[in-house]
Amino acid sequence: MSLQKSMLVARADLKMAMKVNYVKYGLILIAAIGPVMLILTVLLIALTAPTAAAATLAMIDPLLSPMIGIVAIIPASLISANALVGEREQNTLEPLLCTPLTDRELLLGKLLSSFIPSIALLLGSILITEVCTIFILMYIGSEIVLIPGISSLFLLLTAGPTIILAMVSVMILISGKVKRVYEAYQTSGATVMIFILPMLLPMISMDAGGNVDMNLVWFSNFITLLISAILAIATWALAIGRFNRDKMVSM
Amino acid sequence: MDEVIISGLTKKFDDLTAVDHIELSVPEGSIYGLLGPNGAGKSTTIRLLCTLLRPNEGTAKVGGFDVIESPVQVREITGVLPEEGNHTLYQTMSAYENLEYFGKLYGIPINELHGRIEELLTFMDLWERKDDPAGELSTGNRQRLALCRALLHRPKVLLLDEPTSALDPVAAKRVRELILSLAEKYKQTFFINSHNLSEVQRMCDRIAIIDEGQILISGDTEELRSRLQASENFRIRVVEDQETALSIIKSMNFVTSVDREADSILATIDDPINNNTILLQALLSKGVRIIEFAEEEASLEDLYLDVIKGGVK
Numbered sequence A: 001m002s003l004q005k006s007m008l009v010a011r012a013d014l015k016m017a018m019k020v021n022y023v024k025y026g027l028i029l030i031a032a033i034g035p036v037m038l039i040l041t042v043l044l045i046a047l048t049a050p051t052a053a054a055a056t057l058a059m060i061d062p063l064l065s066p067m068i069g070i071v072a073i074i075p076a077s078l079i080s081a082n083a084l085v086g087e088r089e090q091n092t093l094e095p096l097l098c099t100p101l102t103d104r105e106l107l108l109g110k111l112l113s114s115f116i117p118s119i120a121l122l123l124g125s126i127l128i129t130e131v132c133t134i135f136i137l138m139y140i141g142s143e144i145v146l147i148p149g150i151s152s153l154f155l156l157l158t159a160g161p162t163i164i165l166a167m168v169s170v171m172i173l174i175s176g177k178v179k180r181v182y183e184a185y186q187t188s189g190a191t192v193m194i195f196i197l198p199m200l201l202p203m204i205s206m207d208a209g210g211n212v213d214m215n216l217v218w219f220s221n222f223i224t225l226l227i228s229a230i231l232a233i234a235t236w237a238l239a240i241g242r243f244n245r246d247k248m249v250s251m
Numbered sequence B: 001m002d003e004v005i006i007s008g009l010t011k012k013f014d015d016l017t018a019v020d021h022i023e024l025s026v027p028e029g030s031i032y033g034l035l036g037p038n039g040a041g042k043s044t045t046i047r048l049l050c051t052l053l054r055p056n057e058g059t060a061k062v063g064g065f066d067v068i069e070s071p072v073q074v075r076e077i078t079g080v081l082p083e084e085g086n087h088t089l090y091q092t093m094s095a096y097e098n099l100e101y102f103g104k105l106y107g108i109p110i111n112e113l114h115g116r117i118e119e120l121l122t123f124m125d126l127w128e129r130k131d132d133p134a135g136e137l138s139t140g141n142r143q144r145l146a147l148c149r150a151l152l153h154r155p156k157v158l159l160l161d162e163p164t165s166a167l168d169p170v171a172a173k174r175v176r177e178l179i180l181s182l183a184e185k186y187k188q189t190f191f192i193n194s195h196n197l198s199e200v201q202r203m204c205d206r207i208a209i210i211d212e213g214q215i216l217i218s219g220d221t222e223e224l225r226s227r228l229q230a231s232e233n234f235r236i237r238v239v240e241d242q243e244t245a246l247s248i249i250k251s252m253n254f255v256t257s258v259d260r261e262a263d264s265i266l267a268t269i270d271d272p273i274n275n276n277t278i279l280l281q282a283l284l285s286k287g288v289r290i291i292e293f294a295e296e297e298a299s300l301e302d303l304y305l306d307v308i309k310g311g312v313k
C-alpha cells in the first residue's frame, strides 16, 4: 500500500476539479453559508445589545457554532459524489482501474481528494468566523469571546473531520450502485440529512430557561465525536469491503 | 513461451454468458487478433485479461501471473487500450498531463518520464499538441494519445480493443506499422480485438474467431487462410466498354455469379481451368479491351463469414 500513489490520485482529482470555476466558486459559496450566518448573528447581537454581547455570545456558542460543521458536510458530499461515479460517467475509470493501483490505494486517493478540500473549507470557515467575531467585538469595544468558542472548536476540529470522513465513505460505498452523478447527488442529500444529526446534539444542553450547562455541552460533544467515529469506521470498512471492480465497469 | 494463457475462461452477466469456456494461448512476441461480430465477447475477454472483470469460471495467466491471484502484477505488465479509447482520456488535462499522470501511476521513474512522453508523442505526431486539453483534440488524435498511454510504461503485453477503429486510413496504417515494429523490437506481445478483417489479416500472425462467447476457430493466419478452397473468384477490369463486357460475362452458363464494383467486375467461374479461356476469347472477339483478369486471393473474410455462419469446421 503506497500513500504516494493515493496522493497522486488525490492531486490529479483536485487539480481537475479546481480547473472548473463553477465547481471551485460553487463549493466556496456553499461553505460560506456557515460563517456568513454566524457572523451576521454576532453582528446582530453586537449592534442590538453591545454591553451584553460577550456574555450572550459565550452562552449561545454551543448552539450556534456547530452550524459550520453542518454546512461543511455538504461540499464533502458534492466532491465525493464526483470522485468515482464522475469518473465512471466520463469513461476515465476504466484506464485508471487498469493501472497497478490496488483497491485500497485507489479508494484512499478518492477519499483524500474529497477530504482535503473539505477540511480546507472547514478550517477556512472557522478562521474567518473567529477573525470577524474578534473584529466586531473590538469595534464595539466589548470584551472579546471566541466564536466558535473552545468547546465548539473541539467539536468542529474532531467530530467535523470524522463526519466528513464518514460522508465520503458513504459516497464511495454507493458508487458501485449508482450510475450517474445526479443519482449520487440525490443519495448524498439524504445522507447529509442523517449525518448532521449528531452535530445538533449540543443543542440539548440548553435548558427551558435558555441557560446552557457547559458540562452537558462537553458531554454531548464527546457523544457526537463517538457517534461520528463509529459512523466513519463502519462506513469506511464497508466501502473497502464492498468495493468491487466488477461492479465499477458494469453497465 | 506463451505470454497469455487462457483456460476455461467464463464470464456471465446475469443469464448471459458473454465469454464461454474459452481456451487460447498467445506466444511471446506475437500479434494475436481476436475477431468477432458485435457482442461476441471480445471486449469482455480483454477486460478479464486486464483484471477489470473477475471470471466466473476458469482463469488466465498473463506474463506468468494469474489474473485472479496476482491482479496487481498483471496490471503492472499490461498496457490497455479500452474500447472507444478516445473517450477515456481526462478531457480537461492536457495531452502531456494525461500521460504524466498515468506514467506516475505505473511507477515510471521521474527522470525517465519526460523523455518517454516526448518520444511517444513525437512518434504519434502529437508533440505539437502536447499542451492542448485532450478534450479539444480530434477523435483520431485522442485515439493515438490513448495508445501512447497504453505504451508508456513499456508493458510486456498489450491488450488493444479496436485500436484503429477511430483512425483514418493513413493513421491506421501508422499504428499497424508501430505495432509490428514494437512486436519485433521489444518482443512485446499484442492481443488485439477487431472486426476489421483485412487489418487483422495484414497485421496478426495468429487469429481466433469468437462468436457468442465461444472460440469457433483459432490458429496461424496463413494456415487458416489456406484452409479455404482454391478460389473461383476472378476480377476483370476493362477499358470503357464495361456494359458490353458485363452482358458477355452474364451470358456464360459457367459463370455462377457476377458482381459489379466501381471499376471492375467480379465473377465466380465454375471450373476456371477450362472456362477462363472460353470467357477470354468471347470478350476479345467482341473487341473488349482487358486491363486485368486476375484471381481474387482467398481472404480471411470468406473464412470469417463461413465460420460465423457455421460453415467451415
Ligand SMILES: Nc1ncnc2c1ncn2[C@@H]1O[C@H](COP(=O)(O)OP(=O)(O)OP(=O)(O)O)[C@@H](O)[C@H]1O
Pocket: A249, A250, A251, B013, B016, B017, B018, B036, B037, B038, B039, B040, B041, B042, B043, B044, B045, B083, B195
Ligand atoms: N458489464 C456488462 N453487463 C452486462 N452485460 C454485458 C456487460 N458487458 C458486456 N455485456 C454483454 O456481453 C456480451 C459481449 O459483449 P462484449 O462487449 O464483450 O462484445 P464485443 O465482442 O466487444 O462487441 P463489440 O464488437 O460490439 O464491441 C454482449 O451481449 C454485451 O451486451
Ligand SMILES: [Mg+2]
Pocket: B042, B043, B044, B083, B161
Ligand atoms: Mg467490444
